[in-house]
Amino acid sequence: MPITVTAPAAPDRVLPPQEIIVADSLVDRQPRSLADVLRGLAGVTVRANSRGETVARIRGAEERQTQVFLDGAPLGVPWDGRVDLGLLPAGLLGEVRVIKGTAPIEYGANAVAGVVDFQTRQSAQGSFAQLEAGSLGSGSGSLVLAERLGGIEATLAVGGITRDAEPLAGPLPFSQAPGNRRTNSDLNAGSVFGAIGASMGDLRVRASLLHLAAERGIAPESDRPAEAGARFWRYPDIALTQATLNAALTLGEDAELRATGWRQVFSQTIAQYRSVDYAALRGVQDDADKTLGTRLVLAHRAGPLQLRWAASAQSSTHRQLETDFPSGTAGPALSYRQNLYRLGVEADAPLAPGLRATLGAAYDAADTPLTGDKPAQPSRGAGAASAALGIDISASSVLTLSGGRRTRFASARELFGEALGRFAINPDLRPEQAWLADAEWRWARPGFALVLNPFFIRSRDTLAQRVLPDGRRQRFNLPGATSFGIDARIAHDLSDTLRVELSGTWLRARADAASAGVRQLPQRPSFETLAVLDWNVPGKFDLRAELRGVGQAIDLDAAGRSVKLPAAAELAARAAVPVAQLGSHQLLLTFAIDNLTDAQIFPQAGLPLPGRVWRLGLRFD
Template structure:
């Protein structure tokens, strides 16, 4: 498994608040990739404040995103917990950690269920036409995680729960000779996920979901500081895990459910970033990253997970960087951005019981993005941002597959921000983005599950957003209608031999809906929160076997009541509702996914004070009513799970 020491990190300032407008940060120097500015109009965004990272008692980065307006979190058929923005495919949602892409480029996805939540210091979700700093493939939007900063202090938690579940985090922050230092460790474990209700197949035992064990651990270190006009931060993350993958519970053995396990997963990511203040108000930012990733996948003959049929060994090596120069130019502020990334994937497939190891195949994909944005203040309280970019993808190494032509596409965006006074603001934004197929989509067969499509091409989307926001002490209201027009959308079809094949829809698809958010203090100690999304996603008539796009719930909503009496207790109750959706079964037929709702309870009680910090007893129940929720056919969300622990902050 790859894993090496290297320097890494990031810098920058500014903190958007819950509805997305700059405000005083809750800690010094939050890291963001695309900071707001006095003349910059940004697309819709939602920030999860640090207080909510604690109140919701999340175990992983995936838990942090549950309930964010416009974001869907689910576990896919590969066992990965992924995020989708406004119903788009997870590969259209780019994930960043401290300014560097976190997803493994070969697949374009990352398992957010493996990253401990205790490591995170801030989370921002950008929707629609993302700023040019994020580079190529940010079609639906961006999930931008930042790790904890020195100013956020020390943190620790440990908890245990039902079915052998547990998690722990430790973050130590110190200033050594003017250098801010962060050391962190974390882990997540479980014997199995709880099962809320019966499944037709793939479930030989009662309340424990088959093959859903997990053990994951991580180490993190960061150094940061300032030297004159230069600010810098370097960080290194190493993560190791092993886990099972639940078989699809809606299909019998002859329909080919996945009997897979991941005995080894390892990811090491180093990031280095610097910001240099130049003359005449200019700023130069440079970010570099290096990622090593490796995994083994075992395919078994039956649900007994005893007879190994095949094994896939993957190794990935990625290097990339970004340069952004911002400077005034008369009445304008110009922002030049260039990013490049090269990723090499090596793969060995072995058949069992007696087959020899296959050839070591090497694939490579290079991404390049060049862009320019211009900001202008048109009138007091009115700001305009226009941007354009050129993106390119090429695959110079294609293993044993035929060569693939390079792809190139343009991108454009526009944003108009209007201060309406009395705490109200309106932002109109839109643009066009392109996502290139990943190397896995072009060349991967997933141990025989997929048939390749040599004609697979990029997918593109046009966006339009209107975000109205009203903020006053104790109250935030946000309403954001949107429309997305997709072209050449990547979809899957089931072939006569049972394999799946990716293809571009010959026409297009249209999605429209509304994101909404309300946060209101009912009193000095009680706060009500509501975030919701309504969505309608349809393919053009005649362009797909079914017009309704699969795995897109018609609505998602989270309502929460938080009662906090400092020094005594903090109680939180949440209700998350999910609307009906559809999916495609093993025969390629459309099946209904019913609407459902789940209840979660949280409690924290201070038990001791240690200097400036406190020790809390924490208690939580997830899915209190043991509701059965299907984000995907045959793959339900976990049932009821209780947790109890200690937190120090």
């Protein structure tokens, strides 16, 4: 009994470029976490940031410009504007949709670069279990029971991810103990999820509850000594609880009211240490966040048009307490609040046989009624607009042209957060604005699919970082930047059992002349590619080889100078072999190796990707 509350497809609706990963493809990739699900998708970059959080970027945009949803509710913590995708197990998922460009109106404010829309597993995808162990104490497990019990749709999922340390592929100059274990890179995370849904006449409802508890280390920057600002941090406690209620009411033959409400409670403790031995505390920051939000969408027909009226509102309060050590003196308890709003409309119009359009307009607003001990901020507002044209070239070929304008308001942390003395606040930050344009051509025939998607992004007031004379960092608005490139994907069945897939992105991202000390935007590889060879003989084995290439990029060092990040390649292998048949279900032995050649890859300065990791497990489909 699925309820599609975010951007459901309709005959005349034209959506911007998107990638959809269904349950079978999710299993084939053998992902451990939500982050692993996104690796290798054209136009999507997955990396660990300097706080150790695994985040997703779409087309080189900042991670806060990519909004993440779970069953229609924002999953990111509003204070920070992002979520750690490496903590939740992938077994929870039944489908993933990545929308690039001007995201549909239902996704609300702040979706500038695009959207990652996770949908949890339901009875249509069946139950699932997986357990694996690997190198350096790594392991993961998921148990998902998704069943229909009469008129009730129920899902129960438990999962966990653990590791003693990430493997190290090569030597590092600073803050690294001898051996092959990355300093302070342990992780323990566990989660439980439950959902129940039912239909009652014209009303369909689904209520769900997610709880996550985790602790982990944050690997220190290895490109700088402690006196140059390397951070020695740990997260001894992370907890997230999110309740979501989805409802859809059919009002007539051509009208429907959809509603989503969410309540998120988040807390974390950040422990800052004086040195790489993590023995003496320098300070502790305790955070507590509570968020309440809702979205209403009314869809109905008005003559030849299909209209969608959407309204959304979200209020989030962040409370923070910092304690200095060794004195144990606590500072004042500070409270911050940010409210986000959107009101808008979209219209689908059939223009001619094989020709249709979707037009949209909205108004977004933000205010910060609580600002702790920081200066008050003015209320902000901005218009949003989008247009998309779908052209059916033939029965197997479709061209979509789309574009528009989107705005992102700075998160409360960007406005007020000092990160235990690392950042100097800038009270004059303005909202980010982006104008986006896409052309996507899809051509498909039996056994073959091709997607080409050139894109263009013109940004104004994008937030960047600069290094101040005292060594602290400060966020500021870039006057302007331009990014353009192309996403591409080819999938071809070489035979009934052998399939090849090629996907990738070429990107050029530059700040305007004289608007930044370094024009090339940091941490944007010039290209990312993935080549996959999948050999699947049903009932016998499923073998998968992956080769990922990453182009050259730059980053900024501790002094704000440009440093090169070299191009690299990463090889991975997957295998699944049936060992028992239990009725209509299979028990499989699984094996995976990530970074087979133990390559040292730097998505950002001083923070390499893990070296070689192997995993052995069992899977029940």
